[in-house]
Amino acid sequence: MMEIAINILIILIKILVILIIALGIGAYLTLVERKVAAHIQRRPGPMVVGWHGLLQPIADGVKLITKEDLFPRYGNRFLYNLALIMALVPAVLVFAVVPFGPTIEIGGREIKPILTDVNVGILLVFGLGSLAVYAIALAGWASNSKYALIGSMRKAGIIISYEVAITFAVMGPLMLAGTLSTFEIVQAQIDQKLWYFWIQPVAFVVYMFSLLAETGRVPFDIQEAEAELVTGFTVEYGGIKFGLFPLVEWYVEVLTLSAIAVVLFFGGWSPINIPFLGFVDPLFFLGPFAPFVWFVLKVALLLLFVLWLHWTLPRYRIDQITAIAWKVMLPLALLNLVITAVIAPLIWR
Amino acid sequence: MVKRVFQRPLNIIERILFIDFIKGLTVTLKQAFRRTITTHYPYEKLTPPKRFRGFLGHKVIDGREPQPAFNEWVERMKIEVRPGHSRCVVCLLCKRACPVPQLFEIEPEKLPNGKRVIGVFNMNLMLCTFCGLCVDACPVDCLFNSDIHETASYSRKDAILDLKALEEIGRDWQRRREKEEDKIWSDDEHRQRLWYENDVSIR
Ligand code: SF4
Numbered sequence A: 001m002m003e004i005a006i007n008i009l010i011i012l013i014k015i016l017v018i019l020i021i022a023l024g025i026g027a028y029l030t031l032v033e034r035k036v037a038a039h040i041q042r043r044p045g046p047m048v049v050g051w052h053g054l055l056q057p058i059a060d061g062v063k064l065i066t067k068e069d070l071f072p073r074y075g076n077r078f079l080y081n082l083a084l085i086m087a088l089v090p091a092v093l094v095f096a097v098v099p100f101g102p103t104i105e106i107g108g109r110e111i112k113p114i115l116t117d118v119n120v121g122i123l124l125v126f127g128l129g130s131l132a133v134y135a136i137a138l139a140g141w142a143s144n145s146k147y148a149l150i151g152s153m154r155k156a157g158i159i160i161s162y163e164v165a166i167t168f169a170v171m172g173p174l175m176l177a178g179t180l181s182t183f184e185i186v187q188a189q190i191d192q193k194l195w196y197f198w199i200q201p202v203a204f205v206v207y208m209f210s211l212l213a214e215t216g217r218v219p220f221d222i223q224e225a226e227a228e229l230v231t232g233f234t235v236e237y238g239g240i241k242f243g244l245f246p247l248v249e250w251y252v253e254v255l256t257l258s259a260i261a262v263v264l265f266f267g268g269w270s271p272i273n274i275p276f277l278g279f280v281d282p283l284f285f286l287g288p289f290a291p292f293v294w295f296v297l298k299v300a301l302l303l304l305f306v307l308w309l310h311w312t313l314p315r316y317r318i319d320q321i322t323a324i325a326w327k328v329m330l331p332l333a334l335l336n337l338v339i340t341a342v343i344a345p346l347i348w349r
Numbered sequence B: 001m002v003k004r005v006f007q008r009p010l011n012i013i014e015r016i017l018f019i020d021f022i023k024g025l026t027v028t029l030k031q032a033f034r035r036t037i038t039t040h041y042p043y044e045k046l047t048p049p050k051r052f053r054g055f056l057g058h059k060v061i062d063g064r065e066p067q068p069a070f071n072e073w074v075e076r077m078k079i080e081v082r083p084g085h086s087r088c089v090v091c092l093l094c095k096r097a098c099p100v101p102q103l104f105e106i107e108p109e110k111l112p113n114g115k116r117v118i119g120v121f122n123m124n125l126m127l128c129t130f131c132g133l134c135v136d137a138c139p140v141d142c143l144f145n146s147d148i149h150e151t152a153s154y155s156r157k158d159a160i161l162d163l164k165a166l167e168e169i170g171r172d173w174q175r176r177r178e179k180e181e182d183k184i185w186s187d188d189e190h191r192q193r194l195w196y197e198n199d200v201s202i203r
């Protein structure tokens, strides 16, 4: 009985920590994004609220919460609100299978820093990722507006194209690791002394393209396309509801997919890898915290890279986007799969 | 017919290695670490160029009026010259030139000695387009556009300038900028001179 209670307590603590990470960091990423964007354009970004705008996300949140909640006439209120939940829940739920570090011991008890180490973790990630398309389609449809509908249709088109490519892209690392559990994929990379990025660069490129497409980042942000669609499917949302959509789409989803990319391609919490030889750890002095720091560091770098891309590239047209997905990315991913299948036995040894 | 502009197709190496992505990324990376060029507006303010067309004002009589035009107009309109007060000779040319003449309210005041001075000069700047035509029309270089541009107010009444406010703006301008060289483009040094010197309060 005691055992069960302690287990439940541990899980509750994990859930709390993950929720704080997902939503808190998600909110603060708005500031990071604004700062990155600003400096790329030689502006300082938010400077007034707090030191260098550090309290800006809180001010934004308070402002959004206190704003009027408008609802479009002739919209469908149930679906309108459902879309929001459908967007938020799957995006946060993905964090359940993100491993933050190796198993640690607290009070004689082995704790894995992962909410549930389900043995189909990656499948869960992409299953939940596909749910996002419903949220966006519903949001566009329920708000009874042309802009929103066009935006959501575009987004649905993109996601359907890139779902296929991303699934085939992750198949390579999965094949090398021989497991679907996120925790064990990292473990396999450590055991094989190999970040899968070194032999799966093609898969990584396809994955990055799909990441940008699924999260609606530049160069695939045509579902927003401020110049033509105002803000796409969020056009009819107001107040905090409007705030939540970009929070989920641009920040939480990018965060989760970056974390998954780190797990799949950059060996999760492992230090810098020299292929087949071992790991070099310049952060060894941090002791047991080093793996967590490594993981956070890698995710942060990947995220900054996505932001950097966002504020550099122009936008593709919808036909170019789907053409890239079906004509370039999918064949590349398939080819990569074949090559991986041939060399996989060498890696397994 | 759509005219196709020549564009060199990417070669295979450029395609595979995303060369043009990388070029763009290096540009933004370089810019990201350079100094920002923002003026932190409510805390720092740039000085507008001298020809900037902001709120209007009346220059006052200080011995630098355009001659002989000023003396001729004073004589013609029988104006009493009062140093330190508006140069206006009540010719109404500004009202004539203005595309929105209703915004002017100009009345002369008769003095016991038979001469006149400007009595009422109200401008409702809510209607003004800041085109500067009135300034060009004024024969005695009285009406002018100042560099005051922060004109937000809590009440519409505040946008109506009376003679006192106009003279106040004029005195402030003559003190600060009358002697300044007239340049269309202000150089950087000039622009960076921040805007603390303006201490006129219109209200
Ligand atoms: S600036 Fe133009 S609109 Fe304004 S008062 Fe002068 S003439 Fe009229």
Ligand code: SF4
Residues within 6 Å of the ligand: B087, B088, B089, B090, B091, B092, B093, B094, B095, B106, B137, B138, B139, B140, B142, B143
């Ligand atoms: S044109 Fe000049 S002098 Fe004539 S009424 Fe207007 S401000 Fe006065």
